[in-house]
Amino acid sequence: MKGKLFYIGLLVSFLAAGIAHYAHLDTTWQFVIACVAIVFVAGFLGRATESVAHYAGDRMGGFLNATFGNAAELIIAFFLVKDGLFEVVKASLTGAIIGNLLLVLGLSLFAGGLKYKEQSFNVKLASHNSSLMILGVVALFIPALFARGLTTDETSSMSMIVAIILIVAYLLWLYFSMVTHKSVLSDEAIEHGEAAWSKGTSIVFLILATAMVAFTSEWLVGTIEEVKDKFGLSDLFVGAFLIAIIGNAAEHSAAVMMAMKNKMGAAVEIAIGSSLQIALFVAPVLILLSFFISGSPMNIVFTTYEIAAIGVAVFITKSITQDGSTNWYEGLLLMFVYIILGVVFFLV
């Protein structure tokens, strides 16, 4: 969706969501409208981030894009944390990771593969990405396994320490991939057009977009408990499928578009890079934040179901991407795994 149409959608959906909230419309409607609005405001935030990144220069811009690429998820999760909906937060992080690895990447491979018989990308990048993803899985799996034998206080300490290690690992990864080994990992760059706006406007829009995401997130989060009860949905399903999909809609379309232009390297970078950010940056930041904004801190202990889903997603993504070449069937495989997970998450 380009140009005017997008901005009309943005304004209309945002206003409608606001009206629905303050007029105390039926909760289901509030929820639905807020979902639509989130897709638009998250898309707006993405454009503004990119535009600011454009003016910030190559290196700083890369850093901005990498770190604020999941700003929308972070903001939604912030309000979930504030309301103490820890299980939904963790489910939405899980959903964002498996959604990016299985649905976004799967759709990209499939759509690209229908057009091109075989698509390829830099193997080095794939190999590093999968090692990093394994660190993410380890960092979620180990605490969950050992938490049984720990007190609440020990679990909190463990969560804090692991969170700090992950953030350090993520920052060093940015340093590694953008400074010391940039040339080794570079692939077709993600396409950045001309900046849409002047420097000043870009910054103003970035602030505006962040505010809009924040408002819409708060309105959305406020309806979740009721919607869950009304339709008998589990935390897991709401977080891992509903919230994760709307929060990532912008990345979804960007990655698929790249794949259809035969820029598979960029598509993989968006999909896997976004998962990495969530596992290594968004999740640990939320854990540290929760210690400040909430009485009872959120811990890093994910459920067995969540870890199994993430582990399975990482394992099959690693298997499919490690040869640096993809086709339509591999895209389908990823989506089949996503559907299987969706079915069981819905049933549980």
Add this chain to the structure above:
Amino acid sequence: MKGKLFYIGLLVSFLAAGIAHYAHLDTTWQFVIACVAIVFVAGFLGRATESVAHYAGDRMGGFLNATFGNAAELIIAFFLVKDGLFEVVKASLTGAIIGNLLLVLGLSLFAGGLKYKEQSFNVKLASHNSSLMILGVVALFIPALFARGLTTDETSSMSMIVAIILIVAYLLWLYFSMVTHKSVLSDEAIEHGEAAWSKGTSIVFLILATAMVAFTSEWLVGTIEEVKDKFGLSDLFVGAFLIAIIGNAAEHSAAVMMAMKNKMGAAVEIAIGSSLQIALFVAPVLILLSFFISGSPMNIVFTTYEIAAIGVAVFITKSITQDGSTNWYEGLLLMFVYIILGVVFFLV
């Protein structure tokens, strides 16, 4: 075993098994003779399938070979399902998968490796095979993990849905590997000699062989409960080792023969391809069938032991085959894992 000798063995063992059954011989003898007969009739069915495939043309023939390659296992399992021996069915599917990956492939690599220092095959094929195997493992692992939290009805729904997804994935795989990406995956073809019989004879023999497999399977299955009790064997051991080995004897010898002719690609295709068929086609077909032929439908929930065994087998096979090159020691490694699993399955 070629020519006349084979057909004499076929007739003698089949008749003996029939006599043993109808004369109500001692159950142990019935079991042993039926086991021998199964090896022969399954071999006969394999020859007939190949001969019909020969006349069916390249593409349809490939499809026939791929889909009916495990017809014997399917028929045996059908009678097990009919008798409600679900645990034995699942154990025999497990056994067929690990038997193909560890024993058949292990023996092939070992025997071939003693003759040739290093043997190689198409890496693309290995890479796709392992991604598919992971789908199979995921499709067994996820339901088993989540089944704890589900009711019987939900488990049934889940089993049906996952079964349908697997069958769709398998059919699309055939389309992918035989139509859209045939050239990418082709390796040394599995050797097909002249058709042994005329077209008409081939079809008659295919029907005859299927009938013989069906009779022998029914006789065999009828003795299992008593043999198990008499020798104190578990469902797991009977299904995963006894039935799986006799049902796969034909593939075993074919794969090892290919390896010794330095056609490692064909050997790998037989061994891994057969496992894939069982995980992605035979198992889900049985689940769908069980809903029609049995009052209480079989579910897709395998035991932890079975999933661990399959997971371990897939993981080490993937590790060994992913470089597209093999040697005698790698064959031994696979067999060592098979022996370890055999020991623990026997003890449990």
Add this chain to the structure above:
Amino acid sequence: MKGKLFYIGLLVSFLAAGIAHYAHLDTTWQFVIACVAIVFVAGFLGRATESVAHYAGDRMGGFLNATFGNAAELIIAFFLVKDGLFEVVKASLTGAIIGNLLLVLGLSLFAGGLKYKEQSFNVKLASHNSSLMILGVVALFIPALFARGLTTDETSSMSMIVAIILIVAYLLWLYFSMVTHKSVLSDEAIEHGEAAWSKGTSIVFLILATAMVAFTSEWLVGTIEEVKDKFGLSDLFVGAFLIAIIGNAAEHSAAVMMAMKNKMGAAVEIAIGSSLQIALFVAPVLILLSFFISGSPMNIVFTTYEIAAIGVAVFITKSITQDGSTNWYEGLLLMFVYIILGVVFFLV
């Protein structure tokens, strides 16, 4: 540490440890001094082994180095077994494996990577090593999983059988890598200087060093129970971190030195090779030994925590080494995983 300084340290620390032991010094002091002494006597044993290997010729020397490279760990573990401290033994084996894979290899990659942008080594070796490591993981994982359903006697039988399979697999691996496929796997050889001593002296020193390791180990092991109680440490932490680190100090420094000379193949061989030895040789030998020297035999059943730690370590090491090329960030990743494991092992 070279030359005179080393031998002065050796003598002083060994004598001090002996005096501390026989004078019944404070247990904490006995423990600390014995730890220092172990580092020296293990280093001395390593030098003596290498010198004898030098005279034994290429093949036999390689065998000696490979098999007695972990002699110090074996001797320490022997005394732990003798005192019935089975849990500490298994924890120390776990610690030696993850220490070599994560800490030693991680430090080597990091230190080497700071000096050289990219370091590479023979991919064949990496691929074989990881297949062998998987056998090791399987051999620990399967018994632990199945042990729940077994009696003590059955567990003992299973442990003995699996131990024998592992030793056979290890001996055949030596045959494979040193005889039939030596040329395929060879990389930069581990540097062997001139022999330090004459043949006779070397043998005498080997015997002397073994005796010194034995004495120091016995003194050390005698203090462990008290130290554990005094500081409230778990078997897991003492075995997996304290004992494992001091027992492997010699390998640590050797591997890091190789990496800094850009001989990454040798560094990887030391680190991964040492883990393999422990999983496939030291552990099963201890199990067989325990049947003779202890009333109640040690079994091969490791705790879930230990197997998870080993599995995680193997999985990430495999992911990082499989492309035959390393850099500083990959070294950090390994160390981050080590730290995470250290934190949770300490907390449990």
